[in-house]
Amino acid sequence: xxxxxxxxxxxxxxxxxxxxxxxxxxxxxxxxxxxxxxxxxxxxxxxxxxxxxxxxxxxxxxxxxxxxxxxxxxxxxxxxxxxxxxxxxxxxxxxxxxxxxxxxxxxxxxxxxxxxxxxxxxxxxxxxxxxxxxxxxxxxxxxxxxxxxxxxxxxxxxxxxxxxxxxxxxx
Numbered sequence: 001x002x003x004x005x006x007x008x009x010x011x012x013x014x015x016x017x018x019x020x021x022x023x024x025x026x027x028x029x030x031x032x033x034x035x036x037x038x039x040x041x042x043x044x045x046x047x048x049x050x051x052x053x054x055x056x057x058x059x060x061x062x063x064x065x066x067x068x069x070x071x072x073x074x075x076x077x078x079x080x081x082x083x084x085x086x087x088x089x090x091x092x093x094x095x096x097x098x099x100x101x102x103x104x105x106x107x108x109x110x111x112x113x114x115x116x117x118x119x120x121x122x123x124x125x126x127x128x129x130x131x132x133x134x135x136x137x138x139x140x141x142x143x144x145x146x147x148x149x150x151x152x153x154x155x156x157x158x159x160x161x162x163x164x165x166x167x168x169x170x171x
Contacts, residue, residue, distance in 0.1 A: 023160035027098060027151040034147065035095050042091035045084060047073075053084040059086060063125040090114055093152075098154065101163020103170070108154035115151070119144050 015021065015159055045057035058066040062080055069075035075082075094114065097107040122128040122140060130137020159165040 020161045021155060022152060023157040024155065024162060026150055027101065027103070027104075027159060027163075029170050030095075030098055030154065031151060034123075034150075036098060038091045038095045042088050045088040045091070050088060051085065053081060053088070057084045057088065061125075063121075087114075101159030101165050102168075104159035104163060104165050105155050108151040113149045115144055115147050 041060075044053060045054055045056040045060065053064070053073055053076065053156070055071040055073055058069075058076060060070055061084055062076075065076075065080065089112065090115075093109050094107045095133070097103050098111070111146065119140065122131050128140055131137060131141045133141055164170075
């Protein structure tokens with residue numbers, strides 16, 4: 001039994017001491033699960049150019065205002081145009097930075113903020129039920145908590161060795 005415990009401890013101490021595993025796996029999970037989600041969402045917000053917001057973007061980010069304007073993008077005010085532009089740029093740039101591991105900690109923190117705003121719009125604008133944690137039901141709060149946890153790991157641990165941050169000695 002002692003030899004089995006010793007083998008267990010030796011094996012897992014090597015894994016636990018390998019600092020590269022957690023940040024590398026966190027970025028890999030992000031790429032596998034959320035990269036295309038954000039990239040596809042960003043492409044739906046443009047109409048030919050990043051400077052030309054689509055009716056879909058108007059409806060996604062300002063659903064009540066878009067409905068009141070019958071989704072006519074010419075009815076958007078300058079603040080709405082700016083928010084849509086910045087949100088679209090963030091959906092393209094932040095996931096790309098996480099993919100290549102550049103400014104990774106800041107990008108992960110920015111993604112946490114993005115998820116918070118995204119959740120606020122989903123709940124207040126689209127009427128999605130937030131749900132509650134620990135209720136044995138998969139809800140929006142459960143999903144977004146996992147996303148924020150993933151981004152928190154990346155923010156805390158950095159990009160890992162396979163990154164531009166490491167190449168440029170930023171982490």
